[in-house]
Amino acid sequence: MRARRKSRQLREVRNRTDRIRPGDILLFSTLRNEDIRLPYFLKYYRDLGVDHFIMVDNDSTDGGREYLAEQADVSLWTTKGSYRRARFGVDWLNYLQRKYAHGHWTLVVDPDEFFVFPFCDTRPIRALTDWLEASEIRSFSAMLLDMYPKGRIDAVPYQRGQNPLEIASWFDAGNYSISKNHLYYNLWIQGGPRARMFFTKEPWRAPALNKTPLVKWDRRYAYVSSTHMLLPRGLNLVYDEWGGEKASGVLLHTKFLDTFTEKAHEELERGQHYANSHEYKAYAEGLAEHPDLWCKWSENYINWRQLEILGLMSKGNWA
């Protein structure tokens, strides 16, 4: 309902959804001024086997919109509406998902998030969705893992088309805390470098890292808050409570590049983010004092097997 109202803010730029065939894997994303990241982002997900991209551009001014409109597998909408009042883009995407994603496996990610799942170096994403389907699993979780460079985050500038993991290749391996939301059944995961650096005074305010980005979509489903929570609630039960491990992946979050400092200030002025941009305020302060997120216990990213061994994700019973 809410999604439909907010959908009036959306204006179609290029609609290529008629090219979507049954069984295609779709990717949904919102973005604002991310042009520099787009080439690698599209390449990464095309290589994984995503068939069609459905993107919402929130009033970009850097040419990203024009770039996307040229891509043969991208359908693009644009809006000048408030990101915050559309519940951080969720309303826009819920509307588009309801309209185009029914019956498809859908991946909802931001342009700075890179989806990693078990065997992703040898099997395409369709292998995963086929397996999930055969196992009657409707949703697949992938925790957000903040990646950062060694040294000041603005030391090495990011080049268009470059793999951001070449710069931001470090992460925190084991400082996450988990609690359960008894209302929606989802988990609440916090921790990582952001909690360690910026939220030591108010750890409960640290950003949520739990995400469920891959869902076999049905028009009755909806994301409640970003991709952290879903309705109906059963979709949030992506964890095992009886000692076993369900299969899960990781979203490598490459926000902390040289583009970030600028972005933090910009977002702060717009005040369009969660909890009155508390997060960005904390970043702006934190980065002024300590521009280096790296510590001597940081891990250097190698591949998904490393994340599996460290216990950040799991193969579950997929072998």
Next chain:
Amino acid sequence: MSLGIVMLVHTALHRAEQVIRHWSAAGCPVVIHVDRNVDRATYDRFVESVADLPDVQFSKRHRCEWGTWGIVAASQSASEQLLRNFPDVRHAYLASGSCMPLRPIQELKDYLADRPRTDFIESATTADVPWTVGGLDFERFTLRFPFSFRKQRFLFDRYVEFQRRFKLYRKLPEGIVPHMGSQWWCLTRQTLSAILEDPDRPIYDRYFRRVWIPDESYFQTLVRLYSQNVESRSLTLSKFDYQGKPHIFYDDHLQLLRRSDCFVARKIWPNADLLYDTFLKSANPMKGSEPNPGKIDRIFSKAVERRTRGRAGLFMQSRLPREGHENGFTSAPYSVFEGFTELFEDFEPWLARVTNARVHGHLFSPERVEFESRQKTFAGALCDNPKLRDHNARMFLTNLIWNTRGERQCFQFGPTDSQFISWDIAKDPNAQISVITGAWSIPLFLSNRNFSEIRAEAAELQRIESEHLSALRSYWSKARIRIWTLADFVESPMEAMQSVFDDMGAKNLRTITEAPKMVDLTGFAQFLQNLKNQGMHPYLMGDFPSGPTPRQPRRPQRKPYLVR
């Protein structure tokens, strides 16, 4: 033409076609059953696509749904057709469209030619097999199952309940003993025709029609009536996970499959181009003569174990066990020392020297997390911030132990620390907790504070510690716990220490040659007496002889202490 194939097909028809061509090229006749659920147009196109092949036929179609009679009916019709139309066939092999021959088919033929009277079918009595889905083992033969498990789950469950409640059990047909096993078999003409031409077949069919998952029991049971020589294993490599679904093979399993020496594997992912190209387009002679799927077995059973038991001590996004279901709250043993740093001046460095363990200070101190050598971060990028730690103290502990797998952790604990984990460590079998009760009073004794303040603090610490002790002594505590009063410990400190080290495991079983330095306790008894005189009752220290002549504190013995 000794080997004939019965193939059941329902999806990925283009892959099935490839496999059919492969069988056919090796001179095997193939009778194909296509699921009735496949629509007419698709079916016609499929028939068309293999029309050029000799000795490929299609059988009468049945509707096949997992766990129902349709699959057996399909195998029956197709087998009958195979035996009828291809009189040279000696062995009939039941395969599916997602099965793939791994070895040259000639090798399989030779193998079967050497064993002309052997029926390869996995067949075990229900009492002896653990693989059952939905908690139904023997009941799958004694109840009726008219409803689909997948599509009519509610009715399925209610009907099972109903039959159990009213004890509506079926009688087994005369003379049969239920057996179960893999659906994929390879039977001799003699056995198969005996099953199919049995005069009692209508009775058996009527019975098995309402048995649950008859495709895993029909042939498996009846083969026992006729076969001379049952080799109870399937020639098809097919592994099932804990939900009873087959594991799927992908391109990255290529080397494993190559080395498995199995004749046929299932189920192959339809998009596994590399596997299809490798095994169907080129000859892959394998070395061993007998199938040897040991390594694949291990990988898949590990996967099932990961899904059902998980990794002990790990809490993560897809594993958050409820209390009591953790299979181990932490991943490795660790030691907690309470009151030792208070009693000994240089306890931490000394402990690190004599045990080779990682020795932390008070990890749960309210001021900061006292990691070893007071670093600001520790393994896994844990942070020394106390607020962050107390935000989820349990996970701070489990993370610490998980992050340092392979290295024993020791830390100090006491009533001055935040107490969130008090019960958790008490209940954790991995914890080794050594407590000197009342040792918290020593820093107070040595401090230069007003006595009224000391008295208040002592009362508070004593309350906290006794609460902690009641956790340690409770019915639920599973840790290895040693508790001494301060007075007892001071009597023979090294003996007590030695017993702690013996507990820490063989690696550390080294007699202590060097003792830590104990603080000077001169006047301590008087201090306790003063507390008593102020109306407080310090009881956790044990009995220090009071009076004006305090006992000479023991100097640590410098001589080697022998235990063995």
